[in-house]
Amino acid sequence: MDNRVHDDEAVSLRKQKEALPLYVTRIKVYPRAVAGQWRRIKWAVLVLLLGIYYLVPWIRWDRGPDAPSQAILIDLDGRRGWFFDTVIWPQEVYFVTGLLILAAFGLFLATSLFGRVWCGFTCPQTVWTDLFMWVERLIEGDRNERMRMDRQPMSVAKAARKTLKHAAWLVIAAATGGAWVFYYVDAPTTLMKIFRGEASAEVYAFVGLFTATTYVLAGWAREQVCTYMCPWPRFQAAMLDEQSLIVTYQKWRGEKRGKHKAGDGWEGRGDCVDCNLCVAVCPTGIDIRDGQQIECIGCSLCVDACTQTMDKVGRPRGLIRWDTLANQQAMEESKGSAEARWRPVRPRTVLYAALLLVVAAVFLTAFALRTNAELTVQRDRSPNFVRLSNGEIRNAYTVKILNKQRQETRYRLALSGLPQATLGIVAAGNEGGATDLVVHPDTVGTFRVFVTVPAAAAPAGAKSITLDIRDAGGQARASHDAVFVGPARRGETP
């Protein structure tokens, strides 16, 4: 854009439009391959995480004939979450909330300790982008080759390579979208149905959706997701401080940078030989030597790149390395004589760790105390109580029993806190005075329960009572507090 207008003379609309770029186009990043310690770690993490993601739905778990045999299954139709031997009911969705809170505090702690380690190593965007870049490199070659090819006019060879690349990307994307669906439906049967064209429209829609997002985000959008779309880079600054480990360029050591010929001395200059390798390998296309930037995802590939160069020119490694801002400043001020220190124990990290532990403790306690029966009791408020023709006072309750066991269970209902009270139950076929409540496996049983006391024993006003249930084997028990209301005065009507 050299033709910008800097004066008052009349210019054509077209020229003005050229002069006023309202939209920036993306400058494509061509990251170069690099080998090294961090790259190896990143590959290992990638294989581990993708392995978990793709394979977990295929773990089988025998739960008998009436239950899904998939170890981890979120059954939205049946409204159950199956996690190995644990079955989560919709009303226990707070366990998921607990997991999310745990994940959030874990992320806060990791960030205050190690900066953007989540972004650089484990974020799905990073992992899939890494995978897509690997495929791209395999088909189109490394940075220079790709750049050269993109500059060339379209040819059969170029078209063939591009087509191959996008086809490979789409296959991976489809596998990713497919794997997502398998967490919600039985994996083996659904896979067959997908290929036979028998799966439901929802299945195809979600496979399509996640295929599209994977393809677009990992193939095309890449670093733009981190820079523009993701909110996390913008508020993680609240978790980082000068003691957090981040990827840094050791400016005190590197400057003044410049090209270096073999045989030249190192006096009066910095260790940075300006090879630009750190820029070439960067997946977000930034220069780490400019200092902390919002685009930096802490992937450490520039560390590997610089290590290569330092080894080549025979200078000590670590010109670009994980370090704290405090160290950087100390080194800068002392011209390199300060001792590198790292304080992982800081009020901030202690707070995050404490919160993490508290939430984990609450979560585990709640999980350990989880029962396989739950009881809720709701008292009829209209009317508050009923006077029967023989003078007895009666309250009615709606009792719900969640039977989380996988067999039909007979619960015995008992009442405490009200002497001389008798229980009556409206249940199918219950004409006698039975106080057993039968609930089908894995369902909620609803019953109407009457509590009756003789007029003389009726409390004046409200009285706390407790209803409890237990099954024959004592496997399941639960209790619920309730209230029995009697007439406040003799002869009062409800």
Added chain:
Amino acid sequence: MPTKIEKDTLSGRDTTGHEWDGVKELNTPLPTWWVYTFYATIVFAAVYCFLYPSWPWLNGHLEGSLGYSSRVELTQALEAQAKSRAVYVDRIRTTPLAQIAKEPELLNFAMAGGRSAFQTNCMQCHGAGGAGSPGFPNLVDDDWIWGGSLDQIYTTIRHGIRNADDKSRQSMMPRFGADGMLTGAQVAAVTDYVLSLSGKAKATPEGAKIYQEQCVACHGAEGKGNQELGAPNLADGLWLYGGDRDSVYRSIFYARNGSMPAWSGRLDEATMKMLAIYVHALGGGR
């Protein structure tokens, strides 16, 4: 028109060329993907306007090529719901009441359906919980005027009480005072006698004598009433029109003879059955 585009020395960016009293604005472009997303929303809006009801018109509105309307959707949803319930509704219709109460699945369905029908049709008089109000019987206690068995409740719902239905429950208590059959003093005496049945007053021999002459035929020697005739139990201390002396006096002097509509013309067979099941389970069922 923007005319003076300058390079800002601090940020190194161009200005937009606008200037307001010396204040200039940096030109900060939007990311391309954002712009295209914005275009996509415009396209979406245009397509939406074409497919769905959108623009108001002088005499109506643009209906959209899909012919969608929320009323049609409601009708379809209601039809779909009726269809999904049809299995149970058919079974309720063909199963005898006593049998429904024995089958957990049907009982559950009938309780839910009965509750919903009760809240729509019955609660206006009998109260949301069935506790009734003066003049409208309490359905949760065990005091029944026309009987509290499943079949009796069903019959009462179906044909109602003292209405024009051929089979409605009929009975008539004489207006003892208003029609001059008893004097005021006599009514007072029999009031005391009636109240004495539940221990609330002292009976006089005169009251007892009038009761034996006038009331025993329907209400029984001990005042226990007669459900065949819809004659209430007078001895249980539960009163439909109030149990204080004045109310009972008025009941005898003027008679009450409350009525209830027949529901057979308004509700279908299955709904009436579900109502009977529900009311029976409210607490008083026999």
